[in-house]
Amino acid sequence: MRMIEMFFGDMSTVLKPSDSYAMVLTEAEGGKDRKLAVIIGAPEAQAIKMAQIGYRTPRPFTHELLMNLIYEGGMDFIQAVIYDVKDGIYYTHLYMERPDGSEYEADARTTDVVALSMRAHFPIYIEEELLERERLRNISPDGSVYTLTVNAVSTDMLEQALAEAVKQEDYERASQLRDEIKRRKEEKETEEPNPLHL
Structure with missing residues (x-):
């Protein structure tokens, strides 16, 4: 199966309920410009926006704490893979390397992976078949309106x-x-x- 690298593209605040946001991941490879929307809550949106602008707090937030623990334990981030979606929830594996060189795989929330990736600079991939099935579809002539798949909601x-x-x-x-x-x-x-x- 082919993996496509994705990166954080944008955040939409126009979804109902009002405490929901669409985190848009964009295909890193040129040409196709496929996008994936992950519906998230306000706390997750705030964590991602803070990572995006490089905001530092006097005390570490959860993502910074986790990152510090991983590094202090001699581990390192390798990559994350979005592998499934069901009933509006995307499933992601986070891969890390142990001090002995072996790999550790953890189940993770996609929003946490994006927030960590923006801080620790590791790639996020998605299975191409999943991306093609769940990607946003442009439904307006000017390219400003997209539709979500039912699985993403x-x-x-x-x-x-x-x-x-x-x-x-x-x-x-x-x-x-x-x-x-x-x-x-x-x-x-x-x-x-x-x-x-x-």
């Missing part, structure tokens, strides 16, 4: 979009949104064991 956001579609009497769209919400809820029910049946 949380269930809460789908429920808000459903309410808006019903309000606007767009029943075809409402039906599609309802079906996706139902699919997610059914899938979640089959994944989680019932604690009452031990």
